[in-house]
Amino acid sequence: MEPKMTIAEMNAFLEAEFPQIDGDFRIDQITDDGCDVTLIVAERHLRPGNTVSGPAMFALADVGMYIAVMSRIGPVGLAVTTNCSIDFMRKPVAGVNLIGKARLHKLGRVLAVGDVLIYSEGMDAPVARASLTYSIPKH
Template identity: 30%
Template structure:
């Protein structure tokens, strides 16, 4: 199977740099972009003991942050400068406790319109592959440059 490249030409290194420089909070989390294609992104959140909550599972805010970053990544696949793309809605279904370890986010575009992008993200534990969360998000997209 051939993987189509992003329409915008954004690379893995580009997106990691965007996160470090334009969204320092995300850069501080250490999220790594593992894959970008025409309509999908895979990101990894390396394990950090600070993400653990009582019950020895990864906390919800860390899981949602990873999902939101992955949804932002797919916005960059369709708009050359998605700096101004913002989350307008998100529905999170926490499905199972995430064991201590890295988390993987697989996001894909469901619909990309002129003003709104709708995408979904699955968060899995890299430890055992368990599906930890399913997120559907809507992003308001910036107007196209003239």
């Protein structure tokens, strides 16, 4: 499905409606089946053991899927996560940005289902995989 929002439009929407994430994420591309989003890793995203924390990776997965859904349905701020399952597969490289590749598998009238593969920048193998379902309000 062709996107309804450009990166510039999405950034403006996020700045107005979701200022809590300002400066943490960068939208790299919006594609026909999802989007690629980067978590700009900072000291606050690290945990003991010198790795990126699970909550930071969860945030990347959730924000990535949110952007994938919004880019398809338009700016409907009240779309919410109804389910998320995340598998942590490898230790991310500390201090290196994480890239989330969000892909929508089903976009229905009330639910969207997709997954996000998370990579440490420069690594070929994913460090985590998340499966998410979003509830879409009437719009």
